[in-house]
Amino acid sequence: xxxxAKHLDLWQVSKTYQSAQGPVEAVSDVTLSIExxxxxSILGPxxxxxxxxxxxxxxxxxITDGVVVERGRQVTGPREDVGxxxxxxxxxxWLSVLDNVLFPxxxxxxxxxxxxxRAHDLLAMVGLSxxxxxxxxxxxxxxxxxxxxxxxxILDPPLLMMDEPFSALDAITRDEMNLAxxxxxxxxxxxxxxxxxxxxxxxxxxxxxxxxGGRPSKVVCDIKIPFGRxxxxxIAESPEFNKLCGELKQYIQSGHKRTEDVST
Amino acid sequence: MxxxxxxxxxxxxxxxxxxxxxxxxxxxxxxxVYERMRTTFSPLMTNAWPTTLExxxxxxxATVGGVVLALALTSSTLMxxxxxxxxxxFQLIPxxxxxxxxxxxxxxxxxxxxxxxxxxxxxxxVISTMAGLRATPGDALRLCQGLTxxxxxxxxxxxxxxxxxxxxxxxxxxxxxxxxxxxxxEFISAERGLGYLIVFASSQADTALILAAxxxxxxIGLVLYGLVALGEWLAMRRYC
Numbered sequence: 001x002x003x004x005a006k007h008l009d010l011w012q013v014s015k016t017y018q019s020a021q022g023p024v025e026a027v028s029d030v031t032l033s034i035e036x037x038x039x040x041s042i043l044g045p046x047x048x049x050x051x052x053x054x055x056x057x058x059x060x061x062x063i064t065d066g067v068v069v070e071r072g073r074q075v076t077g078p079r080e081d082v083g084x085x086x087x088x089x090x091x092x093x094w095l096s097v098l099d100n101v102l103f104p105x106x107x108x109x110x111x112x113x114x115x116x117x118r119a120h121d122l123l124a125m126v127g128l129s130x131x132x133x134x135x136x137x138x139x140x141x142x143x144x145x146x147x148x149x150x151x152x153x154i155l156d157p158p159l160l161m162m163d164e165p166f167s168a169l170d171a172i173t174r175d176e177m178n179l180a181x182x183x184x185x186x187x188x189x190x191x192x193x194x195x196x197x198x199x200x201x202x203x204x205x206x207x208x209x210x211x212x213g214g215r216p217s218k219v220v221c222d223i224k225i226p227f228g229r230x231x232x233x234x235i236a237e238s239p240e241f242n243k244l245c246g247e248l249k250q251y252i253q254s255g256h257k258r259t260e261d262v263s264t
Numbered sequence: 265m266x267x268x269x270x271x272x273x274x275x276x277x278x279x280x281x282x283x284x285x286x287x288x289x290x291x292x293x294x295x296x297v298y299e300r301m302r303t304t305f306s307p308l309m310t311n312a313w314p315t316t317l318e319x320x321x322x323x324x325x326a327t328v329g330g331v332v333l334a335l336a337l338t339s340s341t342l343m344x345x346x347x348x349x350x351x352x353x354f355q356l357i358p359x360x361x362x363x364x365x366x367x368x369x370x371x372x373x374x375x376x377x378x379x380x381x382x383x384x385x386x387x388x389x390v391i392s393t394m395a396g397l398r399a400t401p402g403d404a405l406r407l408c409q410g411l412t413x414x415x416x417x418x419x420x421x422x423x424x425x426x427x428x429x430x431x432x433x434x435x436x437x438x439x440x441x442x443x444x445x446x447x448x449x450e451f452i453s454a455e456r457g458l459g460y461l462i463v464f465a466s467s468q469a470d471t472a473l474i475l476a477a478x479x480x481x482x483x484i485g486l487v488l489y490g491l492v493a494l495g496e497w498l499a500m501r502r503y504c
Contacts, residue, residue: 058410077412078411088401088403093503106421107408108411
């Protein structure tokens with residue numbers, strides 16, 4: 001295998017909040033690299049600092065200590081070549097589906113006509129062509145989240161960050177969305193950082209899974225997912241898949257006690 | 265149903281006045297009020313116009329000023345900490361009591377009445393707009409931040425639209441307060457306007473004319489409120 005270029009490099013990254021009870025360390029001493037084109041999930045229970053870590057990578061949270069480098073340049077704030085997807089679809093209720101997808105184009109004052117075709121194509125890819133002129137309130141939760149995925153992809157960013165994008169959806173819709181995302185990745189490969197607390201979701205989608213846990217929170221486990229792409233729809237029923245899920249579950253439950261065992 | 269209640273009420277009023285021989289200066293019958301309104305329609309209209317105009321102008325000043333101040337107060341914590349308590353203070357005190365001061369400081373012209381009415385109507389707009397500007401979902405702001413949007417873009421493309429329902433609820437309070445402000449100012453200072461006409465009629469013990477003027481005021485008030493509500497309906501269709 002040829003060595004892939006590094007997209008993100010984290011070196012001893014920490015985040016400390018000031019609270020009334022004194023400083024609270026939310027993320028402690030994370031050092032790792034994310035390679036170009038890899039889909040990396042960050043897995044952990046709620047409150048483990050995984051969202052904070054993503055926000056620091058996106059430049060939306062200040063970094064208390066350590067350095068994040070993206071393609072050779074230090075990250076100091078938000079930049080337009082990162083696509084963001086939140087837990088809530090965060091669509092603007094007064095804009096049509098199409099205008100919501102084109103919102104980043106408007107903010108960055110790029111020519112709308114040049115991106116119109118791409119917007120149509122993206123909406124067609126997620127099966128929402130017929131809904132381009134609908135308002136978000138006329139769509140279901142899953143459809144809204146698909147719109148927000150299109151919005152994150154409209155400028156074709158090399159890096160996509162997703163903060164528990166499907167955790168507000170029901171189980172059936174969630175499975176559908178996972179397959180839709182696999183499909184999007186197949187057609188549109190890029191580097192992905194995916195925050196989730198679902199083990200199966202992480203294994204299904206990722207090339208690599210990082211488990212966060214403990215207090216203060218660290219990366220306690222770093223596993224490569226050996227499945228190639230495209231992945232068959234029924235991969236989640238295979239024994240290897242379930243074995244991996246079981247292993248990950250152990251790491252999550254044992255928390256940081258296992259930290260020493262899995263040092264890179 | 266309410267129409268029936270009103271009919272019964274007016275009928276009872278008419279009947280009581282005739283039956284008990286109540287003097288016109290005390291309580292004129294509805295039929296006489298109507299008669300008085302018909303015969304003095306032209307002076308009523310001449311006086312209705314300045315009242316309406318001053319109400320609309322002061323309402324516009326209060327709305328624009330209120331939204332601008334709300335923006336300034338939500339844009340920085342220092343501004344907010346320094347001025348928000350003052351805004352709340354003015355919102356709570358009975359501002360009507362300050363009307364004579366406005367006359368002392370600014371004379372008895374039309375400008376004084378507009379300024380006083382705008383002062384009355386201003387604070388609810390500030391407070392509800394501030395509530396609206398704070399109601400923007402945090403994720404929407406983070407999305408904009410992630411796209412490196414400028415503060416002006418965030419304000420005009422996201423925060424202001426999210427605040428629209430709040431701004432209109434402030435405007436609906438403001439239009440009624442602006443009208444009250446103009447009438448009170450006319451009571452104490454005017455040489456024209458329906459408020460002035462009411463004071464004049466009461467000095468003549470012309471109760472029918474007072475009631476006629478009040479009736480016209482009610483009509484104006486309802487139309488102005490209706491216009492704001494119409495604007496709200498249009499804006500809600502656009503922004504919600």
